[in-house]
Amino acid sequence: MPQEAIFPILPEWRPGTLDIHHIDTGCGNATLIVGPDETTILIDCGTSKNSSVGQSSRRPGELVAQYALRNSTSTxxxxxxxxxxxxxHVGDVHSDRTAMHSGFQMTGLSDVDYQMPARLVIxxxxxxxxxxxxxxAPFTDNYLAWLDARRQEGREVASIDVGSKSQIRLRSPEDYPTFSIRTLAANGLVWTGKGQESRSLFPDLSTxxxxxxxxxxxxxxxxLLSYGLFRYYTGGDLTCDTYDGRYPWMDVETPVAEAAGKVNVAVANHHGYFDACGPGFVALLDAATYIIPSWHVTHPGxxxxxxxxxxxxxxTRRNVFATRMLPENCLLNNRFTSEMCSQQGHVVVRVALGGGSYKIFVFDSSNEQDYVTAEFGPYLCG
Structure with a gap:
């Protein structure tokens, strides 16, 4: 059950604490991770034109960068x-022609990179x-132009290594040996559960x-992020739709959830859209808490x-939070919304030193004050 917020803002981060911020932009995904040694990771920053939310005076990438600067000690x-x-997830092109830089338009991830330079892009x-x-598409051309420009400037860009849990590491891994981020899947490959091995989920694409x-x-x-007993899953827009059984191998999320195993907190695949978050996904992850990065009238189904x-x-009910459910979606889901923990706001998972428990805070996302509107937990891990 929620508790009245004790602090108007999130209590100060301390070494050993893990924070995972699911940022409500109203137009896409953005997740900031602040590791127990202050390692900073941003997963996605979208700026979809299909958003049903009005535009801010600042670009979403600027807002996400400012949020990250406020909620971490790093620049x-x-x-x-x-x-x-x-x-x-990466940023759409838009009409603001002043946001040009080195042959690409700053939007989404590239905008964040300009405001808060990244050591490595993956x-x-x-x-x-x-x-x-x-x-x-134009957004793809713009995104690739940004990656090309980074490389030309001598700034690192890497492709993901499925199965690895060393590609994404803390600055001081020796101080927190129970922390790891394992790449479970990408490009139709999934971790086998053995070492860093992966297998293909897709048939021979040339056929x-x-x-x-x-x-x-x-x-x-x-x-799959692990810290002590705490386990967290996030999988972008993986889906389970097989076109009514025509292509069974198109159910990607179920074998990925099987590779992940039971977790404490899980992000809903594909915004909880109709083609994702199937029975296997929920049963295999068996999470106590689900977070839906919602922003469109169809999120969630x-x-x-x-x-x-x-x-x-x-x-037994699970905790479900959404970053922004539109009124039309709330009407559609009226029979279930009363059982949700929240329907709008930044959702912050704070894991205690050592990873034995976690709390969840909801921030007011209507301004940039990051006021805490609700607090849940603590919940024991394991």
Whole structure:
């Protein structure tokens, strides 16, 4: 049950604490991780034109960068990660022609990189996407131009290494040996559970007709973060839709959830959209808490919300938070919204020193004051 907030703002971060901020931008995903040694990681920063939310006087990338600067002690990022190349995760092109820089428009991730320079950018496959190239679109061209410019400037860009838990590391890993981030999946590969080995979930793509090729969402990067007994899952826009059984291998999220195993907190795949967060996903992760990065009228689907809540007679309810559910979606999901913990605001998971317990704070996202509107927990891990 929620408690009245004791502090108007989040209590100060202290060494050994892990913070995971799910930022409500109203137009895409953005997750800031502040590790126990102050390592800073930003996963995605979207600026979708399809957002139903009015525009701010500042670009979403600027807002996310300012949020990160307020909620960490660093002026730079250690890692900037794009789970996949869609505008609500990397940034769309827009009409502000003043935001040009080195042959690309600053938007989403590139905007954050300008405001808060990243030591390393990680993409799912750049520069060699093979038979799984991103969608040909202006936002893709702009995103790739930014990555090209980084390389030309001698700034590092890497492709993800599926199965690895050393590619993304703390600044001081020896101080927190129980902390790790394992790459579970990307590009149709999934960790086998053995060492750093991975296996393919896709058939031979060269044998498939164009309409059967896996689209961008199914190539998303998924991670398992561990700290002591605490375990956290996030998987971009992975989906489970098989086109009514026509292509069974298109259910990517279920084998990825199986590789992850039980977690404490999970981010809903694909914003809780109708083609994701299937029965296998929820059953295998068995999370006590689900966070939905919502911003569109379709986020989340009714069956997906019911499933994450466990909203059936005799079932113990789970904690479900959404960053921004639009009024139309709340109306659609009216029978379930009263059982949610929150429907709008930044959702911050704070894991205690050593990873034995966690709390969840909800911030007011209507301004940049980061006021705490609700506090939940503590919840024991394990």
């Amino acid at each position: 730079t990022l250690d890692y900037l990660i794009a789970t996949h190349v869609h505008p609500d 993409d799912r496959a750049y520069p060699n996407y093979g038979l799984r190239p991103p969608l040909a 498939l007709p164009p309409e059967a090729l896996p689209e961008e969402n199914k190539c998303s990067i998924a991670f 009714m069956a997906q919300l019911q499933r994450m809540l466990g909203a059936w007679p005799g079932v």
